[in-house]
Amino acid sequence: MEDSILELKGIEKSFGSSEVLNGIDLKIKKGEFITFLGSSGCGKTTTLRIIAGLEMPDKGQVILEGRDVTGLEPHERDVNTVFQNYALFPHMNVEANVGYALKLRRMPKPEIKEKVKKILELVQLSGYEKRMPQELSGGQKQRVAIARALVNNPKVLLLDEPLGALDLQLRRAMQLELKKLQKKLGITFLYITHDQEEAINMSDRIVVMNKGVLEQIGTPDEVYNHPMSSYVATFVGNANIVRGKIVQIQGEEALVEISTGKIKVIIDPNREQIGQEITIAVRAENILVCEECKEALPAVILEKSFSGGQLRMVIGLEDGKEIIASRYGIDSHVQIGQKVCVGWKPADAIIVDREEQNDEKETF
């Protein structure tokens, strides 16, 4: 309780008639690297802007270190933001950009110079003090933006898709660097991204957002391996979603009847019963494709593509539902149009959208 640095209580926000945030409740621990993950339009940027004070919530509270800051102006809050487009002042050099917050606090010039020098060292931009923003590369601009936001020593650093504009290699390098920086400084980072890899690589906890609500909050392992909703399973784990009905239970193993066959799934006997409809998620890499059917569903290969060292197959079940399967390496055995069978190990099927968590969703 005491170590929560930032707390959101029932935040709601609409723009005109469209509801962007629909009751956000969250406690963020001190020194935590927390990531808001969601597709564009899920409300993650709006949440960040509300924390920064750039947007006012319609309802709810923002509590920073036990103090209600909901009504405070951005400059009255101890949080700083790294903006998506960097937002470096084009008419100031790197030193003036980074020193902006210090200068307006009337810090003596030599002291500003010293602090700026130190923080630039930290982001590995020593010697760039006199450069203008337009003379910097994307990655360098990013570092300046981070330095500028950190120089104030904020309680929470908000990062709005800061690596979005960088190329893949640089992005990976910056991910590691940011994580290191965060560990070193011990500052709470609130990071926003739509890239699940980025979220998994960097975060202590991930908050998965969808349509203005928090779908799931948990460690990367929890969110990836134990998704609670079909949205989290598909967005974070690229999972396939299948619905079915339990027809038989034997210990922890249940036989589930789906539209085109029966298949085994591990269940929780305390929560699932015979006759119950369940939704299961199976990640693409856990889909087994075999040429002879045993305990599996008959299907046909529709598409094959190779990218990022992975073979991706689109497989059609008999009722037309598509299942995505992926493999490392090129699997030359299967051909498009070939009849195969798909299945999965019972333990790889994860039950999601359990009713007790998602009452509302089911009734709608």
Place this chain on the structure above:
Amino acid sequence: MTKKKHSKVFLTVAPLYLFTLIFVLGPLLYMIGLSFATNNDSWGVTWKFTLENYKKIFEPVYLQSFAQSFQLAFFSTLLIMLIGYPFGYFMAKLSAKWKKRMMLLIMVPFWTSSLIRMYGWIIILQAKGVFNKLLMALGVIDEPLKILYSYPAVLIGMVYALVPFMMLAVYSSVEKMDWSLVEAARDLGASPMYAFLTVTLKLTLPGLLSGVILTFVPSMGLFFIADILGGNKIVLVGSLIQDQLTRGSNWPFAAALAVLLMVMTSLMMYLYRSITHVKDLEGIF
């Protein structure tokens, strides 16, 4: 191949060069030449080099006219800045629909001759005019103010005639503003005012300065406003030149006055360039 292409391009733009040469450079050179020629007492000029025309400018009566022009231009530009900048700023923040409407409102007056609009101001400002009647009806004054044919009337006319240029110049630069920069400043701890001064104003300075150029320069030359609303009490350089050309029929002196005015204008342009250039390197404060 490329040579042929080049000559073709040249041919297409040649009329433009020709036009500029004949109608801009020609008269300009003629005027400069004229300013060094000797005036005949009866009629016309003798092409004999002299500096008399420039010396004549330093006679107190003419110097005063320059001083008066500068003073008027300074104050009208100041007023125009104070009115035009906020207007342009807030106009740029309107919705697209309202931007169009405001733009139309700014443009409409230009469809009427500015001379006629100045006569309109006579009707408004005269002793029994709209303005005095309104103030008296509101009980602000008991007797009509004598505004017409005075310095304030000329100032009002100047500001009225030139403020649209400032509005548009400021508008276009505020429109280009990246507002996330202001948000960044606010986020870093700047109050709204500090953010405005250090970010918005700095980045819209080119617009403001070009507005200043667009208003300061013409306000030294718009003699008909001073003539119509100032009742010949205020003699601007513009009216002086016109006077020397027509009634005084001293063309070389008129040319010398015009050349000096032009030099001062160019100086301002140079200043503008160097200021905005400095901005690119360092920032002004």
